[in-house]
Amino acid sequence: MRRAVDVLMKGPVNRRDLDAVIGTTNAPAYVRGLRKLGLWxxxxxxxxxxxxxxxxxxxxxxxxxxxxxxxxxxxxxxGGK
Structure with missing residues (x-):
């Protein structure tokens, strides 16, 4: 999920590109998890x-x-980047 957040922090990202960054073919599941944590x-x-x-x-x-x-x-x- 951290990789997904890192790329989303940079701006809009296509689903396929998000899959590649996360290393999965199911980015919507990660997005759903981030939404459950309260991110819009x-x-x-x-x-x-x-x-x-x-x-x-x-x-x-x-x-x-x-x-x-x-x-x-x-x-x-x-104290992060």
Missing amino acids: IECETLKGQDRYGQYCQYGRYHLSQAHRDGLRHAIAMR
Whole structure:
């Protein structure tokens, strides 16, 4: 979950990219876990094309600015980066 938080702190991230960072193929389960911890993470549905040129939809996750600020503050209070 820490890797997911780290990438979400940087800004919006596509589901596939989040999978790669976490090292899984089930990023939505990690997002669900973070939401249960109280983080406000939105999922925007975007349209695109898959590798075969077919139209598809994919998700892009956003961590709210308020929660990014709060996490930065909490990390700073703990002496983190």
